[in-house]
Amino acid sequence: MAPSLEVQEEETALPFSNPTHTNEAPPHKSKVTVVGSGNWGSVASKLIASNALRLASFYDEVRMWVYEETLPSGEKLTDVINRTNENVKYLPGIKLGKNVIADPDLESAVKDSNMLVFVTPHQFVEGICKRLVGKIRGDVEAISLIKGMEVKMEGPCMISTLISQHLGINCCVLMGANIANEIAVEKFSEATVGYRGNREIAEKWVQLFTTPYFMVTAVQDVEGVELCGTLKNVVAIAAGFVDGLEMGNNTKAAIMRIGLKEMKAFSKMLFPSVKESTFFESCGVADLITTCLGGRNRKVAEAFARNEGKRSFDELEAEMLQGQKLQGVSTARELYEVLSHRGWLELFPVFATVHEIAIGRLPPSAIVRF
Ligand SMILES: NC(=O)c1ccc[n+]([C@@H]2O[C@H](COP(=O)([O-])OP(=O)(O)OC[C@H]3O[C@@H](n4cnc5c(N)ncnc54)[C@H](O)[C@@H]3O)[C@@H](O)[C@H]2O)c1
Numbered sequence: 001m002a003p004s005l006e007v008q009e010e011e012t013a014l015p016f017s018n019p020t021h022t023n024e025a026p027p028h029k030s031k032v033t034v035v036g037s038g039n040w041g042s043v044a045s046k047l048i049a050s051n052a053l054r055l056a057s058f059y060d061e062v063r064m065w066v067y068e069e070t071l072p073s074g075e076k077l078t079d080v081i082n083r084t085n086e087n088v089k090y091l092p093g094i095k096l097g098k099n100v101i102a103d104p105d106l107e108s109a110v111k112d113s114n115m116l117v118f119v120t121p122h123q124f125v126e127g128i129c130k131r132l133v134g135k136i137r138g139d140v141e142a143i144s145l146i147k148g149m150e151v152k153m154e155g156p157c158m159i160s161t162l163i164s165q166h167l168g169i170n171c172c173v174l175m176g177a178n179i180a181n182e183i184a185v186e187k188f189s190e191a192t193v194g195y196r197g198n199r200e201i202a203e204k205w206v207q208l209f210t211t212p213y214f215m216v217t218a219v220q221d222v223e224g225v226e227l228c229g230t231l232k233n234v235v236a237i238a239a240g241f242v243d244g245l246e247m248g249n250n251t252k253a254a255i256m257r258i259g260l261k262e263m264k265a266f267s268k269m270l271f272p273s274v275k276e277s278t279f280f281e282s283c284g285v286a287d288l289i290t291t292c293l294g295g296r297n298r299k300v301a302e303a304f305a306r307n308e309g310k311r312s313f314d315e316l317e318a319e320m321l322q323g324q325k326l327q328g329v330s331t332a333r334e335l336y337e338v339l340s341h342r343g344w345l346e347l348f349p350v351f352a353t354v355h356e357i358a359i360g361r362l363p364p365s366a367i368v369r370f
C-alpha cells in the first residue's frame with residue numbers, strides 16, 4: 001500500500017495582508033495598553049509601540065502597566081522606565097520607544113484603552129482581572145501572551161478563558177517560538193495568533209504585532225495555540241534535566257518527541273476541537289524546539305539536575321532569573337492535578353515525571369524511565 005499523508009483539517013495559516021499598504025483613514029483609532037512589563041511584556045511593548053506610530057488605526061501612545069518595585073538605587077522602576085525609555089530590570093539595554101508610557105496604576109493604565117494585551121506570569125492574572133472588573137471600557141478586545149493555566153474545582157481553565165470570564169470580553173492569544181531577548185534585538189522570528197471566530201479582530205492583532213522581523217499568522221484555534229504555549233514549558237523542564245545529567249542530544253530529541261506527542265494527546269483529550277495543523281505552526285513544534293534549546297525553564301532545570309535536586313526550583317529561580325518567573329514548574333503541578341483527577345497519569349509519563357522530580361519524589365534521572 002502506498003504511504004499516505006495525514007489529512008489536515010485546514011490549510012496552513014497564512015499571514016494577513018501587509019498593513020503597510022493601507023492608506024485609508026480608519027473609522028476610529030484604537031488605544032492599546034500592555035498589562036505587564038517583565039521580559040516578554042517589555043519586548044511586546046516595543047513591538048506594539050513601533051507599529052502604533054506607523055499605523056493610522058492606533059493612537060501613538062502605548063501604556064504599559066508596571067508592577068511597581070523599588071530598585072537598589074532607591075528609585076521606582078516606573079520612574080526609571082519613563083526617564084530612560086528602558087526597562088532596566090527586565091530588559092536592560094533596549095529602548096522601548098518614546099511612545100511607551102509606564103504606569104504603576106492598573107486602573108489608570110487601562111482606563112481609555114480598547115485593546116488590552118495581557119502578558120504577566122500566569123500566577124498573577126486572576127488577581128489582576130479581579131482588580132479590573134468594572135474598570136475597563138465596554139468595547140475592549142483582549143489578547144493573552146501568557147503561557148500557563150489555572151486549575152479550578154471544575155477542571156483546568158486556560159488563561160484566555162479566565163480573562164474572558166472575569167471581564168466579560170473576547171480574548172485571543174499570541175504564542176510562538178519567542179525568546180524575548182532575541183526579539184528585543186530584532187532577530188527574525190514567527191508567532192501565531194489564535195482566535196475564536198471574528199477574523200477582523202484577529203487581523204487587527206496581527207497588524208499590531210507584525211514587523212519585518214516578527215512574522216505573525218493567525219489560526220482559528222484558541223485552545224490549540226494556548227495549550228501548545230502552556231505545555232511546552234513542562235517539556236522544557238524535562239529537556240533541562242537531560243542537559244543537567246549530560247545525557248546527550250539523542251535523549252533530548254527523544255524527550256522532545258515524546259513530549260510533543262503528550263502535548264497533542266492532552267490538548268485533544270481536553271478540547272477535541274484542537275486542530276492537528278496548529279502543532280505545525282510557530283506556537284507548536286517551533287516553540288517546543290526553541291524553549292528546549294534556549295529557554296529559562298530549560299536553564300533552571302539543568303541547574304536543578306546538576307545539583308541532584310538538592311536545591312529547590314524556587315531557590316534556583318530567584319538566584320538565576322533575578323525577578324523573572326518560571327512557568328513550567330507550576331504548570332507541571334497544575335497538569336499533575338488534572339492528570340491524577342482524571343486517571344490519566346500513566347498516559348503522560350513525561351508530564352507526570354517532571355512534577356514528581358520537581359517535588360523531590362523522584363531523582364532527575366527518572367526522566368528517562370519509561
Ligand atoms: N520571557 C520570554 O522569553 C517569554 C516569551 C514568550 C512568552 N512568555 C510568557 O509571557 C508571560 C510573562 O513573562 P515575562 O517574561 O514578561 O515576565 P517575567 O518572567 O520577566 O516576570 C516578571 C514580571 O512579573 C511581575 N510581577 C512580580 N510579582 C508580581 C505580582 N505579584 N503581580 C503582578 N506582577 C508581578 C514583575 O514585575 C515582572 O514584570 C509568561 O507567561 C511567559 O511564559 C515569556
Ligand SMILES: O=P(O)(O)OC[C@H](O)CO
Pocket residue numbers: 147176177178179180233236287290291294295296297298326327
Ligand atoms: O524562557 P522560557 O522557558 O520561559 O520560554 C520563553 C518562551 O516561551 C519561548 O517561546
